[in-house]
Amino acid sequence: MLLFGQFRFDSERLVLYCGQQEIALRPKVAQLLAYFVARPNELVKREVVLKDLWQHGEFREAALNQSITELRQALGDSAKHPLFIKTLPQQGYMWICDVKVAPCLRKRNRILIGIALGVAVSLGSMVYLYNNSPFAHSQxxxxxxxxxxxxxxxxxxxxxxxxxxxxxxxxxxxxxxxxxxxxxxxxxxxxxxxxxxxxxxxxxxxxxxxxxxxxxxxxxxxxxxxxxxxxxxxxxxxxxxxxxxxTDSSGFVADQPLAVNGLSDYYRGVQALTEHGPQLAEQYFEAALIQTPEHVPSRLELAKIAWLQGDIPKAKAHFSLIELSPTSLALRARYYLYLGTFEKALGEFDNAKHSAQLALRAAQKSQQIELIASAYQLIADAAWSTTQWQDYTHAMSAAYALIGSRSFAYSEAQRSFYLANPPAAGPQQKNTLNLAQSKEVLEVATRYYRQTERQIDLARSLFAYGQNYLVPVSESEDSLLEALEIASSSGDKYFKVQVLTYLGFYYIQLHRGDEALSYLNQVDIDDAFIPAIEQLSVLKAMAYMDIGLTTNNHEPLQEAHRRLTQLLANEKTSAMTHANAQLLLAWVALKQGDVDNAESLTQSAFQAYKLSGLDDAIVYAKYTQMYIYLLRNKPDQALDLIDFEQDKEAHLMLFYASVAAHMAKNDVVLMRSKRMLGELQNSQMLLEQLGLLTQQPQKSVELITELLDAPYSVYCQSKWILE
Structure with missing residues (x-):
């Protein structure tokens, strides 16, 4: 037993005591404590700690920072006025408190101090292997x-x-x-x-x-x-x-009833949250806390409700007041899921992934499928946002193995509108979303929730259904508007923002830029929700661009140019949005006749997409470059960009390839590209344009711009069923 300050540390069991009270530590935090007390008054460099305790994992730096913070909190220590752990800037850490061995155990602990690091490292490796096994739920x-x-x-x-x-x-x-x-x-x-x-x-x-x-x-x-x-x-x-x-549980031993006041208020809150939304539920959870201030489930729901309603300081305060040590594994998993989702909404993706890993660990130990699948989905969300496609694919595959298509019907719906139209943000062949299967799942879910009181579940099903490209526009529009109505009355401001934002994108695709702006201008969200603010900025620029392109009005184009330039100048703009803004700005430049600037921006966007592995988005940059080559009467260079296998479902790639083949008098390529284009839905208008062009004796820039859909005609790429 090791003694320091008012604490005792059992270095064999990795348990910390203050007096007679055991202080709960996460396994990794306990390992870190064992590491420090084995090296009193020694400089411990960060890279050495990471090498010894975090041999694996992409977010080791964040994990170490989090563990140091948790250890200081457990010890009541301060980074500014340390009693135990001193930070040496640009160097590492030093344990500055004297460590003594309890007299009766002195000999034994001499050995234990020597092997404490080995135990810590072994435990860390075991945890890593358990959490990263593809089917940790096999039991x-x-x-x-x-x-x-x-x-x-x-x-x-x-x-x-x-x-x-x-x-x-x-x-x-x-x-x-x-x-x-x-x-x-x-x-x-x-x-x-x-x-x-x-x-x-x-x-x-x-x-x-x-x-x-x-x-x-x-x-x-x-x-x-x-x-x-x-x-x-x-x-x-x-x-x-x-x-x-x-059941046949003859040996079943009932849990002792929880002696907690306010449980009826808590469950009334759960009912209200499911059936009506956070606005009504909040008062019940607050009532439960008045009766039992330490009731963690009520506090946790209030933390989630606070940020859904846009009150970030209140949400952080609730999260900080939650004490996890006496809670169940399932409740710990929920805590980290709620926290990670909040961090993701704030754009803190590394923190979100770390929280998701902690949620996964607790969920696997609790053996609850729903929690395990939710943790994998959160990991996938964070990986998607940071373009870590291998992690994304692994996490979604694990979620699918647990709960099948249900895992995609909701999670992927939030991203699916990026996949078929600019601004793109998805890896080709890395998205396992099955739109047909998702549509079927959501149709059943919507019918079921209409028969129940669970309005929030109904709204989320309607929202996901409205985003599915296989749903005819006549149905999807009604579905989205109904989801907005429910979200608006529920008090879930964050969900309302999601629906409003998507409606803006939706109407841009329908060539109705004014309606898009009317919904986007209703979005009211704190600037701290960086991803949502960034997405809103891009879509407003797209709406103005759409109005300018369809009306030939100079002022909306100038507004789109101004907004996109602001995004490019902002150092906080994500790499993905930066690339999208470059491509959109290239389209504005093309409309304004500035071909040189358009080409420079297109090439920059292409390189950024390639670097991030965004194969779908590369297609948009490729056909934009093809169009520029056509304007410059360089059809052979345009044909060099086409890959008939990879681009077989890209309308404009095949269309421009057909035009280039005609200009280059390459009949073999012309027949092939024209045939492939004709096999795609919604291609008739492009084929008519091709027919008009082939009838003209000469090809000029003016003729090409007059007859052909330009790359900013994103509606040609739409996979919606326009019925």
Missing amino acids: LQAQPQLIIHSMQNHTGVQANAWWGYALEGVLRSRLQQDYQLLPKSRTPDYIDSVTKEAPQQFYLSLKPLQQRFLLQAELAGRSTEVIVEQLDDNFSDIATQLIASL
Whole structure:
């Protein structure tokens, strides 16, 4: 046992004590403490610590910073006035507190201090291998799958539904050891399913019975009924009765009911959050905290609600007040998921990925599929935003292995509108989104949520459905507008911003720039949400560009030019947005007749896309360069850019290749490119333009600009079904 200050540290078990109280430390933080106390008063360089404790991982620097911060917090230490860990700028750290060995254990601890580093490194390697195994959830495979359906409330009083949420919460907590609990979001997939692959299903319904209530429950062909005298905190006992009646868990030992005041308010908040949104839910969680200030679930929901409503300082305050040491693994996973999602919204992608890894670790230990899949999805989100395609593909593949197409229907919908149209932001062949499968999943989900009270789930399904390019415009527009209506009334300002922003993009694609601006101008969001602000800036510039291109109005084009130039001048603009702004500015230059500037900007965008592995976006830069070569009467150089295998679904690539082949009198390439173009949907107008051009005896810049769609005619690339 090692002694320093008021602390005792068991270097064998890596446990820290202050007096008789154990202080909870993450394994990596405990390893870091063991590392320091083994080297008192020695300069420990950062690169050495990273080499010894973080041999793997892309975000080792951030992980070390986070661990140092957590260790200081546990010790009550200060970076400015240190008692234990002193920071030596540009050098590293030094443990400055004397370390003593408890007398009765002096000999034993001499050995332990020597091997503390070895233990720390071994543990670190084990954690890394566990977290990075492709199928860390394999231990779940032997467990039967189970979906616990939301309780059907037949009492006639919607306010009674909170009790069902509470009962379901206890059931999920107690059955997770014996079943693979599938996410509630998958309920629509199996609501009418009778296939062999369908999981077991737990049904609950509550009916009035002579001033009391009758709870009916069914699981795997077994059913039972329980008389409930009143709807209060008895849901824990009721859950025990149901499990005893409906399962074979004869050795089941019920958890002790939680002695927490305000649980009814908490579950009323959960109901309100699911059915109406954060605005109504907030007051219930606040009421629960008044009764029990240390109730972590209520505090966690309030942290999430705060940032969804745009109150960043309040959100950070709630997160900082949460003490994780006494909480369950599942709750820890939720904490890091909420925190990571918040960090992602702020543009702190490295922190978000770190939080997602911590969430994954806790979720895997808790063996809850929904939490594991959500952690992988958050890792994928962070990887997408930082163009780390290998990490993205790995994480989404893991999520898909856990919950199938459901993992893509929602997560990928938030990114899908970048894939088919500029500004592009996706790697070709690296996106596993199946639009047809997603459309089917979302149709079922939307029908199901319309029959329930879960308005927020309905809004998110409508939003994802409206973004699917296989949905006809006549349906997608109504779907998006309905999602906006629900989001506006829910108090979820961040979700409302997402819908408004997408509607702006949506109407740009429909050649309705004025309508796009009307929605984009409604966006009201704190500047701290950097990715959303950046996205908004690009789309407003695109809307002005669209108006200028379609009306030949000089002023909107100038406004688009001004906004895009501002983005390029801003040092905080992300590399991805910087490249998109260059390409969009090139299109404005082409419209204004400045071909030299357009070519320079196009080449810069091309190099940036190539460096980031954005193969889809490279296509836009390539066909823009092809158009420039056509303007300069250099058809052979234009043909050098075409790759018929890689570009077989790019309308303008094939179109410009056909024009270049005609100009170069290359009949073989002309026949091939024209045939491939004709096989694509929405290509008839381009083929008509090609026919008009081939009838002209001479080819000039004026003729090309007059007859041919320019590269800024992004609508030619649209994959929407315009019905």
